[in-house]
Amino acid sequence: MITQNPILSTFSFSSVVQFRQNWIRWAFGFFFLAVCLGLVMRSFHVVEIPYFEYRNILHTHSHLALLGWGHLMLLGGIVFGLVKEKDQVKDYKWLFLGTILSLLGMLFSFPFQGYGVISISFSTLHVLLSYGFAYKLLKVIRSIEKTPATRLIRLAIWFMVISTFGLWSLGPISATLGRMHELYFMTIQWFLHFQLNGWFVLGVLGLILLFFEEKGFKITWTAYQEWILSISVILTFMLAVTWAEPRPIFFQINGLAVIIQLIAYSWILKSVFILLNSNQLKGFAQLLLILALASLVAKAILQGLLVFPSIAVISYSIRMYVIGFLHLVLLGAMTMGVSAVAIARGWISEQPISRLGWILMISGFVITEFLLFLQGTLIWLKMGFLPEYNFWLFLASCLFPLSLAFLFAGLRSNEFSNQSISNSKTRLQKRINPETMRKTMIWSMGVLGILLTSCGGGSGESSNSTATEIAPKEEVKADPKGIGEFKTVEIGEGIDETLAASGKAIVDMKCTACHQLNDKRLVGPGFQGVTNRRRPEWIMNMITNVDVMLDQDPAAQKLLEECLTRMPNQNITLDDARGILEFMRKNDEEKAGQRDAATK
Known part of the structure; x- marks a missing residue:
């Protein structure tokens, strides 16, 4: 009310x-x-x-x-x-x-x-x-005075402090348990979870409510609703726990948490949507606030889908989903929400050049989010990659620095428009x-x-x-053939072009989001020279038996320690893995000038 x-x-x-x-x-x-x-x-x-x-x-x-x-x-x-x-x-x-x-x-x-x-x-x-x-x-x-706005901001600040506990834990955990231990990854997720879902989201909502309270509106938000919101933020951390320990009980707790979060968000967002009709916000301030609230609604809906364990696993297995979710909170909810309040308060100018900047910013955000979630869904459905996906994502991302160039120009023009500065010395200083x-x-x-x-x-x-x-x-003797079904792989003297072509199609579909064909690390290591470093059996076991390899094979664990991103199981068949191996042999012949050195 x-x-x-x-x-x-x-x-x-x-x-x-x-x-x-x-x-x-x-x-x-x-x-x-x-x-x-x-x-x-x-x-x-x-x-x-x-x-x-x-x-x-x-x-x-x-x-x-x-x-x-x-x-x-x-x-x-x-x-x-x-x-x-x-x-x-x-x-x-x-x-x-x-x-x-x-x-x-x-x-x-x-x-x-x-x-x-x-x-x-x-x-x-x-x-x-x-x-x-x-x-x-x-x-x-x-x-x-304690109001819904100040209580939300207080809660956000506490979650900001709580998030840093994960950072202090990184040193002791890496020193005692190693960077491969599940707790190491969970501490990183602890920081990100409470930063995004606690500090950023609740802080933005608190600023929005604070603006309207200063305009003379009173929002009713009871203590039990605050407790329910706090509990939902804490319990949704169970999603990170399921990554390390995929037990049914953790999925069930996470499912309950996202339902509680949907209820808690609905209480706050309902009040904010009502405030939008008060005509206190106009122009781009209103548009940015609508986009911020839409991002929060989308975030809540996406997290609501995590009640299904199969979707929960996919949410952190497909990299596009992870990046899309991070951007939804940081670029959508936080950037649009705080900027809307700053414009409404007169802190940021709404000059024509600034409006152009916001149009470009919004366009870049919407297009990149669409591409990320669409491509993630195509990978989930095993339908491959969008044509020229990486190029179009790069092109859409160019809108961000361009938009900020215009916004900077707007910030500069705003420095002389503030009527509270009348002293000429202060004007010169500014x-x-x-x-x-x-x-x-x-x-x-x-x-x-x-x-x-x-x-x-x-x-x-x-x-x-x-x-x-x-x-x-401790030194663990690594089997150069890895762990899995492949004990012996016969490779010919030359390259089977048909087999290599089929392997290239699979690499383009499932691997290029994280790996390059050169020797540069992207998310994962580059493919160039892999057949000179690893035996054919190791490569094919890594492709088809990735979870066991990452858990037990020392060489695979070292790669994970360097990359800090767990390779997802792409459910690649044995025959397809052989095609990928053949393509890697051809790639090494072309890029490195040598192949199959690990077998010699």
Whole structure:
């Protein structure tokens, strides 16, 4: 039930406006860098890129997207939405500067070394700074009136803190149990789950409700509804548990959790949809909010389908579904939701050039989500790949950096339109700050480019040495033929072109989303040279008996430790596996100039 309340008083002073604008510019700057790195990742599927290490680009992209854009922008919305005293806002400046420093450290270390001493140090600094933000914001919430908005934001902040427990567990688990242990993967999923489903989703909903509360609307949301929402977020972590321990009881708990979550979401979303009819939001603010709510509804429906165990397994086995779901939360719910509130509050300009940017952003989001979920479904139905799928996905992804270029122009034009800044000295200072920001970001991108073009060989060595240090507590003698049905495979002196052609068709259909035909790692290792490193029996057992190989074969486990992505069972027949082997032999002959060296 929604009723009218007196409008809460607002405040305005130049230093806070300047701080807020700088905060937003930095968030959008990291967003721009993240989408550029994402575009580089997409290009790996389209053309061969020398020197670049895909895994390190992936780590940099994910950290900047989650922490540089999502975390920073949501945190800014909460700080400037909740904190009403000028002096209290200034208290956050050092935390903000430290966060920027930690993000720049991650930007310049992850491309070079992946997970290493420097990048982990900056990541740890970011976690500690987030605790500082959490402490100060929870203290503010304790001192103000408890409303549905502030209770949701408080809950989101606690889930943000809870998510970091997984990060602190990574070191002890990798040191004692190894990076191959199920707990290692579950701790990573712990962080992602509570970041996305707790911190981002509930934080965005809290900001939306806070905006409407300040416009004079009162939303009824009882304590038991808050508890039910909290329980649903906690119990839906069972989906990650089913990946490590696929027992019926865990699937049943996850099924119950998603049903509870659907009920909890319906209570909140019903109120927000009613608020949309209040005419408090217009133009792109209203459009972005509708898209954010539609993304949350789609997320809830998709998670609701996980009550069926067969679908639950597919949801984390098909990579396109995983990426599509992550983007649905980060680009759909978080980006559109927070941006809608920022536009409605006047923090982000709605100039014509900004509108063009949002049109391109929305187009890129809708098209890429459509391609990801469609291609994932085709793989599920064993119908192969869309024609030129990777090219069209790359082309659609080009809309993201283009859209942010226009949005940056809109942010710059907005700096002179804020009527709260009347002092000429402040105006001059505001002209200088965006220029400094722009030069800093250009410098950052230039250094990033130098690092990327110079770190191809070194990063691989670093990753391998790290794996060697952590992994083997005990030496297990690996069977060069692997584990499975294939004990002996006869290969001819030449290449069977018919067999190789049939194998290529299967590789194009089921393998190229994660593997390249060269020696560069994508999600999984490149195929080039595989017949020179592995016996034919090992290759075919890995194709047809992947689960057992990853659980028991030391060579397969080492690959999993390096790639950190479990290869799904594609249900490839024995005959099809022989065709894939023949195609790999032909590929090695063409690319490496040698084949079958492992048999000699």
